[in-house]
Amino acid sequence: MSLSTKLIKLGNKIFPEVKHPFNMQNDGEMTYAEWQYMKGEDTVACYKGKYYPEDMFPDKVVLDMGCGAAGKSLWYASLGAKRVIGCDIVERYEEEAMSYARRLGLDNVFNFICCSATELPFPNNTFDTIIMNDFMEHVSEPEEALLEAMRLLKPDGKLFINFPPWGHPFGAHMSDVIYTPWVHKLFSEKALIAAYRELCEGLPDAAERISLRIHTDERGREYLGYVNRMTLRRFKRILKDYEITPLWYAELPLRPQLKPLARFPLTKELFVRMAVCVLGKKEFRKD
Numbered sequence: 001m002s003l004s005t006k007l008i009k010l011g012n013k014i015f016p017e018v019k020h021p022f023n024m025q026n027d028g029e030m031t032y033a034e035w036q037y038m039k040g041e042d043t044v045a046c047y048k049g050k051y052y053p054e055d056m057f058p059d060k061v062v063l064d065m066g067c068g069a070a071g072k073s074l075w076y077a078s079l080g081a082k083r084v085i086g087c088d089i090v091e092r093y094e095e096e097a098m099s100y101a102r103r104l105g106l107d108n109v110f111n112f113i114c115c116s117a118t119e120l121p122f123p124n125n126t127f128d129t130i131i132m133n134d135f136m137e138h139v140s141e142p143e144e145a146l147l148e149a150m151r152l153l154k155p156d157g158k159l160f161i162n163f164p165p166w167g168h169p170f171g172a173h174m175s176d177v178i179y180t181p182w183v184h185k186l187f188s189e190k191a192l193i194a195a196y197r198e199l200c201e202g203l204p205d206a207a208e209r210i211s212l213r214i215h216t217d218e219r220g221r222e223y224l225g226y227v228n229r230m231t232l233r234r235f236k237r238i239l240k241d242y243e244i245t246p247l248w249y250a251e252l253p254l255r256p257q258l259k260p261l262a263r264f265p266l267t268k269e270l271f272v273r274m275a276v277c278v279l280g281k282k283e284f285r286k287d
Helices: 003-014 021-026 032-045 071-078 093-104 142-152 189-200 206-213 232-241 256-263
Strands: 061-065 083-088 110-114 127-133 153-163 214-216 222-224 248-253 272-280
Touching: 003 189, 021 032, 032 071, 032 093, 061 071, 061 142, 071 083, 071 093, 071 110, 071 127, 083 093, 093 110, 127 142, 142 153, 142 232, 189 206, 189 214, 189 222, 206 214, 232 272, 248 256
Parallel strands: 061 083, 061 127, 083 110, 127 153
Antiparallel strands: 153 272, 214 222, 248 272
């Protein structure tokens, strides 16, 4: 075991365990879909003060991009949406999503599709509301996914985006087994992968977790493919490149008392909990 792996594992003894849905599911506490459903209200609360659930869902045709097991999609459906489509590239989520929809009696207004977020099988101007919740930091081609969302959005529709930036304490999305905040800023990618593999040993879903988090490129090199290292700066550059002026944009601090650090240019990437953005229909220029 390398020194880096030992230090990362030591961190798990120093910092408290992070409450994570993968572990809650293994413990029989609740499924991933149930956890997502419970968190639906928290997601919409990101927009509080500017947009509310009644602006986003009742009588709307809704697309939830990168929906996971679609628990939040179903929460949106429960608020009176006309139709909700959950989209994710992970095939195994479909069965869990549709089973939960049937349990909730929402399968008549909800459907799950497994496909790339850059090529969705719908005509232009289909959706009133499109949600990208915890999505922008994962998708491998964020610019193309944004273009696709704009294609699908109705002229008077709105796209709601919220994501934790790469500099977030758990921006590497490995907190299911690694509890040290900002661990990805302290150790190399190679060290994180080695530690993650070791800490997953013995878990019933170890293979699924590892295949989700760790990918291999064409040269056989392992890398953290679950995240694209989306920073606040990169996201704002994408908006600028496509000449998009948000209807609303906010950066929420980790905690209210940390607001000064979340505003200071040299520290904000580390202390912003969530970037929140609302976009309207817009024509894009493609270079």
